[in-house]
Amino acid sequence: MSEEKKSLNFIEQIIEEDLTNGMKKENLRFRFPPEPNGYLHIGHTKAIGISFGLGEKYNAPVNLRFDDTNPAKEEQEYVDAIKKDVSWLGYQWENECYSSDYFQQLYDWAVQLIKDGKAYVDSQTSEEMAEQKGTPTEPGVASPYRDRTVEENLELFTKMKNGEFEEGEHVLRAKIDMASPNMLLRDPLMYRILKKSHHRTGNDWVIYPMYDWTHGESDYLEQISHSLCSLEFKPHRDLYNWFRDHVYEYSKSDFPLVPKQREFSRLNLSYTIMSKRKLLKLVEEGVVSGWDDPRMPTISGLRRRGYTPASIRNFIETVGVSKRENIIDVALLEFKIREDLNKNANRVMGVLNPVKLVITNYPEDKEEILIAENNPELDAGSREVPFSRELYIEREDFKEEANRKYFRLALGKEVRLKNAYIIKGESCVKDDDGNITEIHCTYDPLSKSGSGTEESKRKVKGTLHWVSKKHAVSAEVRVYDRLFSDEAPDGHKDKDFMEFLNPDSLKVINAFVEPSLVNSKIGERFQFQRLGYFNVDDDATKEHLVFNKTVGLRDTWAKVNK
RNA sequence: AAACCUGUGAUGUAAUGGUUAGCAUACAAGACUUUGACUCUUGUUGUAUAGGUUCAAAUCCUGUCAGGUUUACCA
Numbered sequence: 143m144s145e146e147k148k149s150l151n152f153i154e155q156i157i158e159e160d161l162t163n164g165m166k167k168e169n170l171r172f173r174f175p176p177e178p179n180g181y182l183h184i185g186h187t188k189a190i191g192i193s194f195g196l197g198e199k200y201n202a203p204v205n206l207r208f209d210d211t212n213p214a215k216e217e218q219e220y221v222d223a224i225k226k227d228v229s230w231l232g233y234q235w236e237n238e239c240y241s242s243d244y245f246q247q248l249y250d251w252a253v254q255l256i257k258d259g260k261a262y263v264d265s266q267t268s269e270e271m272a273e274q275k276g277t278p279t280e281p282g283v284a285s286p287y288r289d290r291t292v293e294e295n296l297e298l299f300t301k302m303k304n305g306e307f308e309e310g311e312h313v314l315r316a317k318i319d320m321a322s323p324n325m326l327l328r329d330p331l332m333y334r335i336l337k338k339s340h341h342r343t344g345n346d347w348v349i350y351p352m353y354d355w356t357h358g359e360s361d362y363l364e365q366i367s368h369s370l371c372s373l374e375f376k377p378h379r380d381l382y383n384w385f386r387d388h389v390y391e392y393s394k395s396d397f398p399l400v401p402k403q404r405e406f407s408r409l410n411l412s413y414t415i416m417s418k419r420k421l422l423k424l425v426e427e428g429v430v431s432g433w434d435d436p437r438m439p440t441i442s443g444l445r446r447r448g449y450t451p452a453s454i455r456n457f458i459e460t461v462g463v464s465k466r467e468n469i470i471d472v473a474l475l476e477f478k479i480r481e482d483l484n485k486n487a488n489r490v491m492g493v494l495n496p497v498k499l500v501i502t503n504y505p506e507d508k509e510e511i512l513i514a515e516n517n518p519e520l521d522a523g524s525r526e527v528p529f530s531r532e533l534y535i536e537r538e539d540f541k542e543e544a545n546r547k548y549f550r551l552a553l554g555k556e557v558r559l560k561n562a563y564i565i566k567g568e569s570c571v572k573d574d575d576g577n578i579t580e581i582h583c584t585y586d587p588l589s590k591s592g593s594g595t596e597e598s599k600r601k602v603k604g605t606l607h608w609v610s611k612k613h614a615v616s617a618e619v620r621v622y623d624r625l626f627s628d629e630a631p632d633g634h635k636d637k638d639f640m641e642f643l644n645p646d647s648l649k650v651i652n653a654f655v656e657p658s659l660v661n662s663k664i665g666e667r668f669q670f671q672r673l674g675y676f677n678v679d680d681d682a683t684k685e686h687l688v689f690n691k692t693v694g695l696r697d698t699w700a701k702v703n704k
Numbered sequence: 705a706a707a708c709c710u711g712u713g714a715u716g717u718a719a720u721g722g723u724u725a726g727c728a729u730a731c732a733a734g735a736c737u738u739u740g741a742c743u744c745u746u747g748u749u750g751u752a753u754a755g756g757u758u759c760a761a762a763u764c765c766u767g768u769c770a771g772g773u774u775u776a777c778c779a
Contacts, residue, residue, distance in 0.1 A: 149717095149718055149719075149720095150720095151717090151718095155720085175779095176779095177778085177779050179778090179779080209779065211778090211779080212778060212779070214778090215778075215779090267777095268776080268777055271777085272775080272776085275775060276775075277706085277775055278706045278707065278774070278775060279705090279706045279707090280706090282775095309777080310777070313777055322707095323706065323707045323708085324707070324708080324774075325707090325774055325775050326774075326775095328775090331776090331777060333777085334777035335777080336777080350777090352776095352777080352778085352779090353778070353779045354779095356779095357779080373709075373710090373772080373773070374772095374773060374774085375773095375779090376708070376709065376773070376774085377707090377708070377709095377773070377774050378774090405709090407710085407772095412715085418779095460716075460717085460727095460728060460729080461716060461717080462716065462717045462718085463717090464710090464716090464717070465709070465710060466709090466710050466711070466771095466772090467710070467711095467771070467772060468715085468716065468717095469715075469716090470715070470716060470729095471714085471715050471716075471729070471730070473715085473729065473730060474715080474716075474728080474729050474730085477728090477729060477730090478729095480741090480742090481742095484741075484742060485742095489739080518739095518742085519742075549740065550740090558738050559738090560738060560739070561738075562738090564738095591738065592738095598738095601737095601738090602738085603740090604738095604740080605737090605738045605739065605740095606739095607739075669739085669741085671739045671741085672739045672740085672741070673739090674741095695739075695740095695741045695742090696740095696741060696742090697740075697741085698740050698741085699740045700740090702740080
């Protein structure tokens with residue numbers, strides 16, 4: 143535990159600096175502010191990890207705030223899903239907040255701004271306003287309504303609030319600077335009329351505050367010390383500060399602390415997309431089965447896929463925080479889940495691509511119960527696995543002839559059956575098309591695993607997993623591949639991300655697994671030895687087992703074999 | 705040719721002017737192995753570029769180049 147050696151990321155450095163400049167540690171407060179218009183994805187876990195991580199590090203409160211200022215897109219379903227996902231990741235929020243709870247306060251402040259000549263009602267169309275806005279290189283021009291009197295503005299704004307106008311007739315704008323090089327400062331909108339029911343406030347309001355007017359003030363009301371967001375909000379910072387500084391003048395006695403916005407780069411993962419809008423499209427077009435499809439980069443998808451909260455948190459930790467654009471190799475995420483599951487998942491045997499193996503010198507009616515260790519990494523005990531004359535092994539684990547690089551079963555070659563005996567390939571049976579239907583072998587009765595005999599200690603190069611044919615339990619196994627075939631599916635200007643969909647991202651297999659798995663529970667995770675990590679899918683029932691392949695084991699042989 | 709932000713191996717990040725630029729992943733070679741896994745050992749690749757300041761620059765300054773962001777009644 144060398145605390146002093148651990149380096150700080152740039153946000154931690156800012157906080158440390160604020161602390162040395164006199165900010166009290168008790169005043170540290172953070173927030174995670176999702177809009178409830180979709181499910182959380184792996185990209186959000188970075189933001190979650192940063193703010194909640196800071197909360198843990200400084201023992202400071204972190205609010206979960208729903209940024210719900212657009213009734214057209216937000217739904218309770220998403221609120222529930224977001225809360226579930228954040229909790230599942232293992233974070234606890236101090237307060238559950240809603241921007242919509244601040245609508246009245248925001249309105250009151252807006253009225254004050256109008257009275258101070260800092261805001262006005264504009265009555266042009268959005269097209270007209272867009273035209274006046276100018277471009278980054280040319281200044282904008284003032285709206286003809288910019289100099290309305292305070293009285294007129296007040297009257298119009300009140301009528302807007304009272305629902306006396308239709309959508310689009312008027313908006314409230316902050317009066318800042320139409321010539322600012324920062325386009326966001328060219329009299330940004332504060333309110334628009336939206337005659338839609340809100341998931342929390344119902345029909346109480348027909349004017350809704352815009353993001354910029356809402357977000358910073360919500361931070362201020364909650365007395366957030368550091369408001370952390372992603373880089374695309376950097377240009378908003380000037381506006382954040384403008385609003386904040388005015389509101390502070392109105393309310394500093396009640397709310398003395400001034401929040402500070404800082405920006406970090408968002409997370410991008412290779413071979414996937416991270417846009418809610420695009421993920422929604424995958425769901426709506428039925429490309430995936432839902433937001434929690436195991437191929438989705440959503441938290442709910444990863445959860446269903448078999449990822450653990452710890453693996454995701456470790457991943458985020460390793461990725462770090464900076465201000466540069468990045469694409470993180472999905473291999474790192476896979477490493478993190480393997481690392482966790484290798485340590486914690488019990489080992490079992492299952493055969494995904496079965497071929498029959500007959501041990502010709504094993505007695506017809508004999509059955510044995512063999513002992514198999516659950517997890518060599520842990521003291522996780524052992525289980526019983528039935529063994530008999532006829533087994534299933536993987537089709538890839540047998541070749542009639544093989545070179546010395548091939549460690550598996552071949553005619554005349556020996557391998558060990560995991561937890562069982564050493565066998566030797568003798569012959570195989572083929573159908574009319576030349577496909578192998580049955581493999582015949584002989585076994586060495588003295589080589590039984592753990593028996594302590596000389597024969598049992600013999601080294602053979604290969605070890606195969608297997609399932610006793612008579613005792614095998616059939617199971618549906620869903621094998622996933624990446625959803626997109628391109629490293630950056632939405633990184634092409636000339637091509638739509640849908641063009642890169644991988645048609646083979648899901649394969650459904652009928653497999654045979656060892657009988658101990660009939661008692662497995664939904665969500666339970668296992669290592670299928672030599673194959674990978676699998677978990678029990680939500681669709682599984684007692685009668686019909688369903689497994690998801692979380693991730694394969696690292697496979698050096700597959701690389702050599704290519 | 706606007707403003708702002710960002711450039712460190714393949715990827716991500718560290719070094720906060722001061723030893724051979726560290727760590728993780730990835731990749732490669734080997735050891736071990738009743739999982740071709742895990743673990744262990746070893747190895748390859750890097751400070752965008754040109755100047756400047758300094759005894760000393762990845763770090764500070766200037767130019768160049770490259771990438772990103774901003775022109776929603778979305779957040």
